[in-house]
Amino acid sequence: MDIRVDTVRKEFSHYPALNDVSLDIRSGELIALLGPSGSGKTTLLRLIAGLEMPTAGRIYFGDEDASSKTVQERNVGFVFQAYALFRNMTVLDNISFGLSVRPRATRPPKAEIRRRALELLDLVQLTGLEKRYPQQLSGGQRQRVALARALAIEPRVLLLDEPFGALDAQVRKELRKWLREIHDRTGHTTVFVTHDQEEALELADRLVVMSQGKIEQVGTPDEVYDKPNGPFVFSFIGESSSMPVTVENHEIWVGGRAIGLPAPHDAIGEAVLFFRPHDVELVEDGSGAALAGVVAASRRVGGTRRVELEVGGNPNRVEIDLPFDHPAGEKTRIAFRPKRWRVYPKG
Amino acid sequence: MFEPEVVYDSRRVIPPADHARPTTERPWVRRLLIAIAIAFMALVLVLPLVLVFTEAFRKGADAYFASFSDRQSQQAIYLTLLVAAIAVPLNLVFGVAAAWCVAKYEFWGKSFLTTLIDLPFSVSPVVSGMVYVLLFGAQSALHPLLKAYNIEIIFAVPGIVLATIFVTFPFIARELIPLMQDQGNTDEEAALSLGATGWQTFARVTLPNIKWGLLYGVLLCNARAMGEFGAVSVVSGHIRGKTTTMPLDIEILYNEYNFTAAFAVASLLALLALVTLVFKTILEFRFGDELAGTRRH
Ligand SMILES: Nc1ncnc2c1ncn2[C@@H]1O[C@H](COP(=O)(O)OP(=O)(O)O)[C@@H](O)[C@H]1O
Ligand SMILES: [Mg+2]
Numbered sequence: 001m002d003i004r005v006d007t008v009r010k011e012f013s014h015y016p017a018l019n020d021v022s023l024d025i026r027s028g029e030l031i032a033l034l035g036p037s038g039s040g041k042t043t044l045l046r047l048i049a050g051l052e053m054p055t056a057g058r059i060y061f062g063d064e065d066a067s068s069k070t071v072q073e074r075n076v077g078f079v080f081q082a083y084a085l086f087r088n089m090t091v092l093d094n095i096s097f098g099l100s101v102r103p104r105a106t107r108p109p110k111a112e113i114r115r116r117a118l119e120l121l122d123l124v125q126l127t128g129l130e131k132r133y134p135q136q137l138s139g140g141q142r143q144r145v146a147l148a149r150a151l152a153i154e155p156r157v158l159l160l161d162e163p164f165g166a167l168d169a170q171v172r173k174e175l176r177k178w179l180r181e182i183h184d185r186t187g188h189t190t191v192f193v194t195h196d197q198e199e200a201l202e203l204a205d206r207l208v209v210m211s212q213g214k215i216e217q218v219g220t221p222d223e224v225y226d227k228p229n230g231p232f233v234f235s236f237i238g239e240s241s242s243m244p245v246t247v248e249n250h251e252i253w254v255g256g257r258a259i260g261l262p263a264p265h266d267a268i269g270e271a272v273l274f275f276r277p278h279d280v281e282l283v284e285d286g287s288g289a290a291l292a293g294v295v296a297a298s299r300r301v302g303g304t305r306r307v308e309l310e311v312g313g314n315p316n317r318v319e320i321d322l323p324f325d326h327p328a329g330e331k332t333r334i335a336f337r338p339k340r341w342r343v344y345p346k347g
Numbered sequence: 348m349f350e351p352e353v354v355y356d357s358r359r360v361i362p363p364a365d366h367a368r369p370t371t372e373r374p375w376v377r378r379l380l381i382a383i384a385i386a387f388m389a390l391v392l393v394l395p396l397v398l399v400f401t402e403a404f405r406k407g408a409d410a411y412f413a414s415f416s417d418r419q420s421q422q423a424i425y426l427t428l429l430v431a432a433i434a435v436p437l438n439l440v441f442g443v444a445a446a447w448c449v450a451k452y453e454f455w456g457k458s459f460l461t462t463l464i465d466l467p468f469s470v471s472p473v474v475s476g477m478v479y480v481l482l483f484g485a486q487s488a489l490h491p492l493l494k495a496y497n498i499e500i501i502f503a504v505p506g507i508v509l510a511t512i513f514v515t516f517p518f519i520a521r522e523l524i525p526l527m528q529d530q531g532n533t534d535e536e537a538a539l540s541l542g543a544t545g546w547q548t549f550a551r552v553t554l555p556n557i558k559w560g561l562l563y564g565v566l567l568c569n570a571r572a573m574g575e576f577g578a579v580s581v582v583s584g585h586i587r588g589k590t591t592t593m594p595l596d597i598e599i600l601y602n603e604y605n606f607t608a609a610f611a612v613a614s615l616l617a618l619l620a621l622v623t624l625v626f627k628t629i630l631e632f633r634f635g636d637e638l639a640g641t642r643r644h
Contacts, residue, residue: 078536097551149537149541
C-alpha cells in the first residue's frame with residue numbers, strides 16, 4: 001500500500017507540531033521517521049493511523065483519500081510506544097482481539113480466530129505463552145505480542161512508535177534483526193519511529209529525518225549519511241566536526257588562508273564546513289595547503305584516538321580521529337585535510 | 348570474578364539503620380501518640396457502635412426482632428432499599444460518563460465541570476434538599492405544571508430519590524477520574540486501531556480496567572445513599588409509612604422515646620456500615636493498585 005502525505009499540518013492549541021509535511025511512502029518498504037524528541041515523529045505516525053486528524057492537508061492510502069476516515073476504517077496496525085497490551089486479557093486474547101471484534105458478517109469462526117492467533121504467536125516466537133497475562137512477560141516479549149496483535153488484523157500498513165525504546169541494548173539489537181526478518185517475510189509497508197540513528201541506519205530502507213515539525217531530508221541510509229542536505233542532518237546523523245570558513249574563488253578559506261579544498265560554490269562568503277572526524281587525511285605540516293591546529297585534548301576510544309584541535313585561534317575546537325598509536329600529545333601541531341566534506345552557507 | 352553479594356536484588360530488604368530514620372521521636376513519645384489515637388478512635392467510633400447494639404438488645408432479642416414487624420419500620424426499610432436501587436445505578440451511569448469526559452477528553456470548561464462534580468460534597472445536604480423544595484415545591488413556578496399532570500415530587504418518593512442522587516453523585520465519579528487519568532488513552536486507542544467500535548472498546552477494555560475502582564465507588568455511594576439524612580429530611584415531609592427512609596424513621600422513633608425500635612433500625616444501618624467497611628478493606632488490600640492511586644476515602 002502506497003501512502004502519500006500531502007502538505008499536512010497539525011496544530012495543538014495553535015502551536016504547529018507538524019508544518020506542511022509531505023512524504024511518499026512506497027508499498028512494501030521499511031521506512032524510519034528519525035528525529036530528536038519533540039520533532040513531530042509520533043504526531044506524523046498518529047496522523048497516518050487516523051488517531052489524530054490533520055489541521056490541514058490530506059493523507060492518501062493508494063489512490064483513496066483516507067483523510068476523513070476513522071482509525072477503524074483505515075485498517076492499520078499500530079504498535080504503541082508502551083505496548084498498550086490489554087492487561088485483563090491473556091496473550092492469546094490480546095492477539096485475537098482485532099478479529100473477535102469484527103462485525104458478525106466478516107468475523108471468522110472461533111476456532112479459526114484461535115488458529116490464526118496461534119500462528120502469529122509462532123511467527124513472533126512466543127509459542128507456549130498464550131495463557132500468560134501481559135504482566136507476566138518481559139519487555140521484549142510484550143513488544144512481540146503487541147506486534148502480533150497488530151498483524152492479526154491483516155493491516156494495510158504497519159506503524160510502530162519507538163518499538164525498541166523501552167528495552168535494554170541487548171534485546172534491542174535482537175529485536176531489530178527480528179523485525180527486519182518479519183518485515184521481509186510478511187511484506188507489509190512498515191513505518192517506524194525512532195530517535196536512535198543507529199537503529200534507523202541499520203534497519204530502514206529509507207530514512208525521513210525530521211526536526212521541529214518539518215522533514216529535513218528523505219533518502220536511503222547511505223544518501224542521508226554521505227550527502228546530508230544541511231547542517232542539521234549532517235550533525236544529527238553520525239559524528240561530525242564543523243568550523244566557520246569563508247568561500248571565495250571556488251576555494252575554502254580559514255583565517256585568510258586557503259586550505260586546499262575546492263568549494264562547489266563560487267563565492268558565498270561566510271559558511272560552515274562539516275566533515276566526519278574519521279574521514280580525514282594527515283598532511284605533513286608545511287607541505288601545501290591544509291588545516292593545521294594544536295592538540296588541545298586527546299582520548300582513546302577503542303581502536304582510535306580522538307583528538308581535539310584548536311585551529312587558527314578559533315575558540316570552537318574540531319575533532320578528528322587518528323590511529324590510537326599516533327604519537328600526538330598535548331601541544332603537538334597537526335595538519336590535516338578532510339577527505340569528504342560539505343560547506344553550507346552560514347545562517 | 349562474579350560476586351553474588353553485589354548483584355542488585357530488589358527483593359532484598361535493606362534494614363534502615365536507626366540513625367537513618369526520617370522521624371526522630373523517642374520510643375515513648377511514639378507509643379504515647381499511638382495510644383492517644385487508639386483511645387480517641389475507641390471513644391468516638393467504636394463506643395457509639397457498641398452502644399447502638401447494646402441499646403437495641405437492652406430488652407432482649409425478642410423485643411429487638413419485634414421492632415421489625417412494625418409495618419411502618421418495614422416500609423422505611425423498603426423505601427431505603429428502593430431509593431438506593433434507583434439512585435446507585437443512575438449514579439453509576441452518570442459517574443462513569445462524567446469521569447470518562449473529564450479523564451479522556453480535553454474541552455473548554457473542563458475544570459469548571461470538575462468543580463461542579465464536587466459541589467454535593469461541599470454544600471450542606473440540607474441546602475441540597477432546600478434547592479429541590481424551591482425547584483418543585485408549592486412556591487415554585489413549576490408547581491402549577493406539575494399539579495396539572497398530577498406529579499408529586501416534594502413530600503413524595505421522587506423528591507427523596509432526586510435528593511439522594513444529588514448528594515451521592517460525586518462518589519463514583521471522584522473514584523474513577525484519577526484512575527482513568529492515570530491509565531490514559533492508549534488502551535482505548537489500541538482497541539480502536541484494531542477495529543473495535545466505541546461500545547466494544549468501552550465494554551471490553553475500559554470497563555475491565557476500572558472495574559475494581561468502580562465497585563469501590565458503588566460501595567461508598569450505596570452506603571451514603573442508604574444513610575443520607577439531611578437532604579432527604581427536607582424533601583420527605585416525614586409522612587410515616589409513606590415517605591420515611593430508615594434514618595428518618597430512626598429519628599421519629601427516637602423522638603417518640605421508642606428507644607429499642609430506634610436502635611434496632613439503627614443497628615441495621617450500623618451493620619451496613621460494617622459490611623461496607625469490610626468489603627472496602629478487602630478491595631483496598633487485594634486491588635489497591637487498581638484503585639485511584641492518589642486519594643483514599
Ligand atoms: N496531544 C498533544 N497536545 C499538545 N501538544 C502535543 C500533543 N502531542 C504532541 N504535542 C506537541 O507536538 C510536538 C511534537 O510531538 P511528538 O510528535 O510527540 O514528537 P516526537 O514523537 O518526535 O518526540 C511536541 O512539541 C509536543 O509537545
Ligand atoms: Mg514520540
